[in-house]
Amino acid sequence: MAFTSETVEALVEQFTKLPTVGRKTAQRLAAFVLKMPREEVVELARALVNVKDKVRHCSVCGNVTDEVLCGICTHSRRDARTICVVEEPNDVMAFERTGEYGGVYHVLGGAISPLEGIGPDDLRVRELVARVSGALVLPEEARARVPAAGDDGTMPPAREVILAMNPNVEGDTTAHYLTLLLKPFGAQITRLARGLPIGGDLEYADEATLARALEGRMKV
Numbered sequence: 001m002a003f004t005s006e007t008v009e010a011l012v013e014q015f016t017k018l019p020t021v022g023r024k025t026a027q028r029l030a031a032f033v034l035k036m037p038r039e040e041v042v043e044l045a046r047a048l049v050n051v052k053d054k055v056r057h058c059s060v061c062g063n064v065t066d067e068v069l070c071g072i073c074t075h076s077r078r079d080a081r082t083i084c085v086v087e088e089p090n091d092v093m094a095f096e097r098t099g100e101y102g103g104v105y106h107v108l109g110g111a112i113s114p115l116e117g118i119g120p121d122d123l124r125v126r127e128l129v130a131r132v133s134g135a136l137v138l139p140e141e142a143r144a145r146v147p148a149a150g151d152d153g154t155m156p157p158a159r160e161v162i163l164a165m166n167p168n169v170e171g172d173t174t175a176h177y178l179t180l181l182l183k184p185f186g187a188q189i190t191r192l193a194r195g196l197p198i199g200g201d202l203e204y205a206d207e208a209t210l211a212r213a214l215e216g217r218m219k220v
């Protein structure tokens with residue numbers, strides 16, 4: 001059954017593009033928008049566009065931020081030499097929810113997937129190598145805000161790199177690739193302990209399971 005308005009149908013069509021939203025839910029959402037006060041609809045539309053126009057990637061870790069650097073990279077008490085490598089910004093939130101991690105992150109922006117044609121060059125791998133090896137130099141306007149940065153903007157090399165990819169084929173492929181790539185730089189490389197649901201997504205793991213996987217991480 002379709003709405004008798006092409007305009008409403010166009011909105012339904014847009015909603016079905018969102019993850020986990022089927023046609024029925026999309027229709028329910030469209031019906032809800034129809035009833036919303038105009039100002040609220042404008043606010044919603046503006047929030048959507050702002051996400052594309054204003055959000056950028058932290059120039060150190062690649063996490064989403066409205067500034068040059070994110071709040072984790074500029075935090076005075078985070079250990080800048082322990083880097084947890086994740087696929088997406090949502091994974092950072094998952095680790096932050098555990099409250100057990102005091103290091104920093106590196107967001108790759110996905111995982112290596114030959115099937116989907118995603119290779120290392122499509123991810124923030126080069127940036128990771130620069131960080132781990134100590135070759136990263138911060139942009140001038142950001143230097144004063146990162147406690148670990150030297151006066152010339154150089155960051156110290158990593159002491160530990162935690163590979164925290166999703167427990168699926170793409171995640172394993174990515175972790176294996178990064179292990180070989182990063183080994184020569186001398187940092188300790190670790191992976192999350194098993195026990196996370198295989199084939200699942202880190203961001204859906206409960207805090208206790210994720211905290212345990214982090215605590216039990218193993219050298220590779």
Ligand SMILES: [Zn+2]
Pocket residue numbers: 058059060061062063069070071072073074
């Ligand atoms: Zn950052």
